[in-house]
Amino acid sequence: MVQGATSDAEKKIISILKVLSESSEPLGSITIARELERHGIFLSERAVRYHLRITDERGYTQPLGRDGRMITPQGLEELRMALAPDQVGLILERLELLAFRTTFDPGKRTGQVAINTSLFDKDKFKKALVAMREAFRAGICVSELVAVASEGEKLGDVVIPSKKAGLATVCSVTINGVLLKAGVPIESRFGGVLEIRDSKPRRFVAIINYGGTSLDPSEQYIRARMTSVGEAARTGSGRILANFREIPAPSRSTVEEVIAGLREAGIGGVYVLGNTSEPVCQIAVGLNRVGMVLLGGLNPVAVAVEAGIEVENIAESGMIDFQQLTSFWHL
Numbered sequence: 495m496v497q498g499a500t501s502d503a504e505k506k507i508i509s510i511l512k513v514l515s516e517s518s519e520p521l522g523s524i525t526i527a528r529e530l531e532r533h534g535i536f537l538s539e540r541a542v543r544y545h546l547r548i549t550d551e552r553g554y555t556q557p558l559g560r561d562g563r564m565i566t567p568q569g570l571e572e573l574r575m576a577l578a579p580d581q582v583g584l585i586l587e588r589l590e591l592l593a594f595r596t597t598f599d600p601g602k603r604t605g606q607v608a609i610n611t612s613l614f615d616k617d618k619f620k621k622a623l624v625a626m627r628e629a630f631r632a633g634i635c636v637s638e639l640v641a642v643a644s645e646g647e648k649l650g651d652v653v654i655p656s657k658k659a660g661l662a663t664v665c666s667v668t669i670n671g672v673l674l675k676a677g678v679p680i681e682s683r684f685g686g687v688l689e690i691r692d693s694k695p696r697r698f699v700a701i702i703n704y705g706g707t708s709l710d711p712s713e714q715y716i717r718a719r720m721t722s723v724g725e726a727a728r729t730g731s732g733r734i735l736a737n738f739r740e741i742p743a744p745s746r747s748t749v750e751e752v753i754a755g756l757r758e759a760g761i762g763g764v765y766v767l768g769n770t771s772e773p774v775c776q777i778a779v780g781l782n783r784v785g786m787v788l789l790g791g792l793n794p795v796a797v798a799v800e801a802g803i804e805v806e807n808i809a810e811s812g813m814i815d816f817q818q819l820t821s822f823w824h825l
Contacts, residue, residue: 504576507545509535511554511573514565518651518812522562556653558646564653567613567806574708585711586704588810589667589682595813596671600755604816607761608665609641610712611652611811612795616645618803619659623825625724625801629794630822632727634734636763636791637664639819650812663795664819665810666737666763666788669756673741676752680786681740685711687720688736688765688775688787695766695787697776699733710809711737712792716799724797735790736765743770743782763789794822 513529514521521529523542530537537545546563549555554569565573577584597605614622630638641662643649654660673680686701700720702711712735715721726732741749746767753764766787768774774785790796792807799805 503545503548506535506537506541507549507554508573508576509533510542510545510549511565511569512577514555514563515570515573515651518648520558520562520564522560525562556655558653566655567652567808570808577708584708585810586682589670589704592665592667592810592813593670593674593680596668596675598668598672598759598761598816600672600752600759600761603759606813607668607816607819608671609650609662609811609814610665610791610795611649611808612661612663612792613652613654613658613806613808614661614798615804616657616659619661621801622661622798622803622805623822625798625803626794626822628724628727629797633762634723634727634789634793635663636666636668636789637761637819638822639664639760639816640822640825641814641818641820642825650808650814652808652811661795662811662814662819663791664761664763665791667810668761669753669763669788670739672756673749673752676748678741678745678748678752683738683740685715685735685737685790687715687733689733690726691731693730695736695775698736698738701738710807712790713807713809716792716796716805716807719799721793721796721800723793724800727797735793735796737788737790738774738777739786739788740779740783741786743784746770746784749784749786763791765789 523539527539527542555563556566592608598607599605643654643660645654645656649660649662670680684701684703686698689696689699722732723734768785779785
């Protein structure tokens with residue numbers, strides 16, 4: 495009986511976290527109750543407040559006074575784990591959504607770009623920046639452009655928790671979005687760990703298909719300590735984060751033009767662009783298709799983790815205006 499009651503309470507907590515995760519603004523108990531009702535879950539405002547006190551105690555939510563509450567990175571992680579059985583393919587859907595929301599115009603250098611958000615202990619942030627220099631200097635990143643935020647501020651959909659510093663790196667899905675706006679359909683196949691030798695790509699040594707996971711591959715590889723980005727930056731040989739895409743062969747010339755425009759605007763990230771129907775990094779490509787390898791946006795952060803610095807990553811964490819980005823070297 496008690497177990498059933500506990501399970502019911504946990505389901506209500508997960509439902510509340512889901513509502514909060516879908517909002518980029520703080521929500522109060524009245525708004526949460528209304529949103530729950532739209533999904534067929536009926537909780538009074540008082541009941542919502544009761545469950546929010548529990549989520550506060552667990553660190554899943556952050557009270558922001560009269561504005562209401564925001565879900566924390568810890569809350570997002572709990573939500574991901576709780577909904578994992580129902581969310582196979584969630585990352586692929588997330589990539590497609592962020593690509594659609596990307597409005598960046600490389601020529602005008604205006605619009606929204608997709609980002610990843612990484613959270614560091616405030617007193618370890620400077621040490622992390624020093625470690626990350628290697629990856630940025632070696633170009634093992636999507637862009638040298640970043641954004642920084644302090645506790646209470648936002649990066650994408652993430653509110654920076656107390657005693658934390660936030661770093662936004664440009665996500666490779668930004669390239670998807672710009673290509674989509676240029677009329678190029680792009681298929682996101684998998685995220686992986688790419689082995690490089692003498693500064694040249696060799697082969698993927700680990701892959702996770704986007705359509706079969708509810709968690710971001712790069713987050714998992716970093717957490718499992720499967721990278722050696724720092725070594726790759728120093729010696730030209732190591733294991734880095736990379737993503738595999740496919741495009742229609744007739745669009746290759748258009749893609750080259752878009753890549754050149756992005757590079758001029760400070761966004762690179764395209765590591766390999768293959769030829770029609772030819773394997774890329776030992777990955778087979780479909781008939782009349784072209785394979786493309788994009789660098790992982792979290793590669794610099796992986797170097798910090800390799801240096802023993804604790805980091806909490808939220809990949810594909812939302813959008814940011816391009817004008818808010820600044821060069822890493824200005825930090």
